[in-house]
Amino acid sequence: MIAIIKYNGGNVQSVQNALGRLNVESVVSDDFTIIQQADKVIFPGVGEASSTMELLKEKGLDTFIPGLKQPVLGICLGMQLMCKDNEEGNTTGMGIFDINVKKFPANDIVPHMGWNTVNDLESPLFSGIEKTNDLYFVHSYYCELSEYTTSVCDYILPFSASLQKDNFFATQFHPEKSGKVGARLLQNFLNL
DSSP: OEEEOSOOTTTHHHHHHHHHHTTEEEEEOOOHHHHOOOOOEEEEEOOOOOHHHHHHHHHHHHHHHGGOOOOOEEEHHHHHEEEEETTGGGGOOOEEEEEEEEESSSSOOOOOOOEEOOBBBOOOOGOOTTOEEEEEEEESSOOOTTTTTEEEEEEEEEEEEEEEEEEEEEEEEEEEHHHHHHHHHHHHHHHH
């Protein structure tokens, strides 16, 4: 079973639909027992960091998620909330990845929205995916490059397009909105 963490993230239905296209059943839940029993967990996210973190704290998910032992995939805001600190709303994250989330320098091309190339692919999530493929991004904040970086996107400046630490995987881009490449990445996650 695949559990999608329920916390009012804006792309929950899109993620569930993408899994459905792969003929994979999933359950959207904030129940600790259901999430712990899942084979894989997806932590989606579209929204604002500080208010979302407050929702996670109200449900106890902020301390529960870092203790999960099965493969966990954070998407977009999910990835950012797995980090230590976030400039959006001066938010303290879960600290799974000991890095900071920063706001892109202000200019006419923020938010970063649309298709972009991801390079330096170093994760089992990218098995069978060419380095030249484009993935879909929508964000105004980015994760710094670090020892956890498993792919890089260059938009205004180089940033972490994906991260990995132990059983925790994360993508800044939206695999559920990235066509065949995103579907392959989700399937690779399911195959871990």
